[in-house]
Amino acid sequence: MDLQLDEAIVRLLEANEITDQAVLQRLLAAEGHAPSQSTLSRHLKRLSIQKVGGRYQRVEPGPAAPTQAITVIEAPPNLLVLKTSPGYAQAVALMVDRSAAIPGLAGTVAGDDTIFIAVKDPELLLEVREQVEQLLRLA
Known part of the structure; x- marks a missing residue:
């Protein structure tokens, strides 16, 4: 370093x-x-x-700033779309990717204010959504 x-x-x-x-x-x-x-x-x-x-x-988001502005949208069969404030998507996606507590999570793709979350099995979409929402509440 x-x-x-x-x-x-x-x-x-x-x-x-x-x-x-x-x-x-x-x-x-x-x-x-x-x-x-x-x-x-x-x-x-x-x-x-x-x-x-x-x-x-x-970009150093405080714990409350990005989570208050996040909207979660289901995009069946196996995607979730998260909308954040500008500049927060990559930090939120990293937090989601690093969480070992979300079974069924395949991965994320983040832009500036949008995150796509891929779910391995469409049947797990609701469960993954709930886990992501819980993670964002704890952040």
Whole structure:
């Protein structure tokens, strides 16, 4: 883990309105850091930095903020669609994916404000929905 790179990324994002990873790479290079695009992406993910409102910024959702704005919609036969506030979908999807308490969960795909949850067996759709809703209430 490169803590100096992490510190430089956070500092540059706080001081500049950065809308593109290539711009961030150039700024980092000017300071003596030369991460590849994939390395930079991994650091951004680990630092909870996402593109929100057209620019990169830290997304640190509080426990109540994202859960109050989540709507769960069934899309039979085996999908759930979660609608969140902008910028929260990836954090919520990660929380759902990491929960071992949801039997029948195949996985998630997240955008900015929408999450698709795939259920292994259509007969488990309601049970998975209930488990996801319970997880979101506890978050």
